[in-house]
Amino acid sequence: MRRWLAVLLLPLALGYAQKPLVIAYQGGAVTLDPHMRNETTTLSWQHHIFETPFFYTPDGKVVPVLAEKIEMVDPNTWRLYLKKGVRFHDGSEMTAEDVAFSILRAATHKKSQMKGYVGKVVAAEALDRYTVRIQTKVPDPLLPAHLDHAAVIPKAYLEKVGEEGFNKHPIGTGPYKFVSWLNGDHLNLEAFDGYWGPQPAFKKVKLVNIPNGATRVAALLSGEVDIAEKVLPQDFPRVERSGVADVRQTPGVRVIYVALDYWRAYGSEGLPKGAKNPFLDPRARKAIYMAIDEDAIVKRIMGGAATAAQQFLAPIHEGYNPEIRRFPYDPKAARKILEDLGYGDTDGDGWLELPTKDGGRVPFALRVDAPNDRYLNDAQIAQALANMLRRIGIKASVNAVPKKVFFPNMTKGHFTMYMAGWGSMDSINTLLSLFHSKDPSGLYGRFNRMRYKNPEVDRLIEQAAQTFDRQKREALIQKAMYIAMVQDVAYIPLHYENVIAGVRKGLVFVPRPDEYLHAYEVKKAR
Numbered sequence: 001m002r003r004w005l006a007v008l009l010l011p012l013a014l015g016y017a018q019k020p021l022v023i024a025y026q027g028g029a030v031t032l033d034p035h036m037r038n039e040t041t042t043l044s045w046q047h048h049i050f051e052t053p054f055f056y057t058p059d060g061k062v063v064p065v066l067a068e069k070i071e072m073v074d075p076n077t078w079r080l081y082l083k084k085g086v087r088f089h090d091g092s093e094m095t096a097e098d099v100a101f102s103i104l105r106a107a108t109h110k111k112s113q114m115k116g117y118v119g120k121v122v123a124a125e126a127l128d129r130y131t132v133r134i135q136t137k138v139p140d141p142l143l144p145a146h147l148d149h150a151a152v153i154p155k156a157y158l159e160k161v162g163e164e165g166f167n168k169h170p171i172g173t174g175p176y177k178f179v180s181w182l183n184g185d186h187l188n189l190e191a192f193d194g195y196w197g198p199q200p201a202f203k204k205v206k207l208v209n210i211p212n213g214a215t216r217v218a219a220l221l222s223g224e225v226d227i228a229e230k231v232l233p234q235d236f237p238r239v240e241r242s243g244v245a246d247v248r249q250t251p252g253v254r255v256i257y258v259a260l261d262y263w264r265a266y267g268s269e270g271l272p273k274g275a276k277n278p279f280l281d282p283r284a285r286k287a288i289y290m291a292i293d294e295d296a297i298v299k300r301i302m303g304g305a306a307t308a309a310q311q312f313l314a315p316i317h318e319g320y321n322p323e324i325r326r327f328p329y330d331p332k333a334a335r336k337i338l339e340d341l342g343y344g345d346t347d348g349d350g351w352l353e354l355p356t357k358d359g360g361r362v363p364f365a366l367r368v369d370a371p372n373d374r375y376l377n378d379a380q381i382a383q384a385l386a387n388m389l390r391r392i393g394i395k396a397s398v399n400a401v402p403k404k405v406f407f408p409n410m411t412k413g414h415f416t417m418y419m420a421g422w423g424s425m426d427s428i429n430t431l432l433s434l435f436h437s438k439d440p441s442g443l444y445g446r447f448n449r450m451r452y453k454n455p456e457v458d459r460l461i462e463q464a465a466q467t468f469d470r471q472k473r474e475a476l477i478q479k480a481m482y483i484a485m486v487q488d489v490a491y492i493p494l495h496y497e498n499v500i501a502g503v504r505k506g507l508v509f510v511p512r513p514d515e516y517l518h519a520y521e522v523k524k525a526r
Contacts, residue, residue: 020202020203020204021204021205022226023207023226023517023522024220024227024228025208025210026210026229026374027209027403028045028208029207031167032045032168032170032178032181034049034050034153034170035106035113036112036113038116044516047174047516047518048175048176048519049174050153050173050174051065051066051173051174052149052151053065053066053067053099053152054067058512058513059316060317060425062144062145064083066083066086066152067080067082067083068081068082068083069081070143070144076136076137077133078135078136078143079131079133080147082130084130087196089172089177089178089192090157092154092157094173095126097126100134101124102153103118103124104121104123104124106118106150107121107150115443115446116429116432117147117426118146118150119442120137120143121136122135123135138466140465140466141466152172153172157171175191175520176189176190176205176519177190177191186207186208186209187206188205190204191203200519207519208225210225213235214232216502217231217238220245220502221244221245223504226503226504227502227507227509227522229511230376230500233304233376243505244504245502245503246505247500247501247503248510249498249500249511250510251496252499252515253314253316253423254375254496255312255421255422255423255495256306256309256375256420256496257309257422257491257493258292258385258418259415259418259449259450260416261417262450263450264277268415268416269413270367270368271354271416272354272365274356274358275354275362276356277416278338278341279416279417282488282489285489287338287392288492290327290328291331291392291394292492294309294326295329297381297494301377301384302376302497305500306376307495307496309495310326311324311481311485312422312430312434312435312491312493314496317425318470318473318474318477319464319473319477319478319481320478321477321478321481323482324481324486326493331391335352338393350393351363352392352393365396365397366417367398367415367416368382368397368398369382369401369417370382370399370400370419370420371401371406372400372401373403381419382398382400386398406418410449411449415450419494423514423515425513425514428465431477431480431481432465433446433447434447434448434452434491436448437451437452438451438453452491454483454484454488457490460476460483499511501517506525507522507523508522509521509522
């Protein structure tokens with residue numbers, strides 16, 4: 001009897017053993033070409049398939065992955081030594097020719113979004129089968145760290161199938177190989193038996209896109225998924241009471257911030273037609289800052305799953321400036337600043353007013369733009385900001401839209417005030433992307449949407465980016481950050497998001513500060 005029962009149960013046991021690890025994300029990969037999209041969720045999905053010469057550990061250290069080591073020949077020349085015996089998923093060996101090709105493609109392809117990291121590279125060539133020479137047009141002391149965004153792909157395979165074919169069936173060196181992909185919905189993966197490193201704990205993996213937070217939690221608690229990212233604070237009790245999963249949190253590096261139009265005197269799209277834009281003046285930007293009760297946002301909206309930000313960089317970052325503190329929350333002082341700038345209430349109805357180009361005056365109405373599906377409680381935070389601005393006499397309204405609408409609009413300049421987030425372990429890339437003035441080549445100011453510009457800050461950033469001495473580089477970053485955040489009020493920092501995941505019991509997993517969620521970092525409890 002026992003023998004027959006064992007035979008009957010064997011298929012069920014095998015089926016359970018083959019059940020994939022299912023991870024639910026708030027979004028999905030936009031592309032599987034690893035050089036074309038610099039966005040956290042897309043990169044998280046791609047990291048299963050592709051690897052880079054170097055990568056960040058969760059505690060912020062840069063370590064070799066496909067590289068053995070790197071040496072600086074001179075300030076503009078590096079020699080990269082590669083691991084031997086690494087194979088792509090088609091069985092071909094990774095060589096210096098593949099790595100040189102990949103670095104140069106990430107640096108120069110017209111559609112590459114990795115130029116903020118490796119855009120200084122002007123040449124990469126194979127010296128022998130396992131050595132690459134890299135040349136930069138200006139010194140880049142952080143090149144090893146920047147190579148974490150230069151995923152290695154097989155040159156011969158890409159040339160054979162073309163870019164469209166590669167995106168449909170990508171091949172890398174990572175711990176998982178591609179099985180199938182439904183764009184915008186899910187990605188199926190299988191462990192690569194020929195992987196050079198340790199085999200992952202799960203043979204099969206399915207990454208799924210579940211945009212709605214409550215739906216992700218429901219899928220977790222029903223057993224449909226094993227890990228759900230970005231569990232909302234309001235859902236914590238539900239998960240913890242379930243008995244089938246719990247909430248794991250790690251302090252994150254993503255800063256949620258407010259940006260204001262920095263370049264249009266008139267015609268700013270979130271103000272009344274013809275109204276003067278007050279935010280070219282740093283005093284007006286400071287007034288908005290002082291009107292925001294960030295402690296209330298952290299406590300009431302984030303449920304404590306965030307930390308009020310003092311500046312743009314987090315404490316883990318190189319160049320974090322401990323001398324920078326938040327401007328105090330003081331709505332009375334904030335209103336007085338705006339009144340002293342000439343935006344007072346002339347008709348006695350309690351609302352501040354803006355002058356118009358034709359000499360008239362209109363109510364100080366302001367649209368707050370934000371995504372409603374990208375950050376933790378993003379739409380609720382935007383609504384709280386509008387409520388706080390109304391308390392100081394600004395007729396604020398909220399335009400919270402899906403991220404696929406929000407980000408293109410921000411890039412096109414369709415805003416006066418917007419709320420967004422930025423997460424990167426790389427301080428220099430953060431400064432070059434968001435604080436440096438826009439450069440026609442696209443190398444600098446890539447995400448400086450409100451067009452902040454200060455020549456002294458530009459000079460400090462460029463100098464820091466070429467300084468090899470870490471102590472001196474940190475001092476330059478700290479000075480640039482002080483000028484930008486305190487004197488210029490270039491951005492208004494709100495908080496650093498905690499990185500949160502709901503995890504099925506029986507799994508060992510700790511979220512990373514950089515928000516990358518990798519199946520190969522998930523283990524089975526013993």
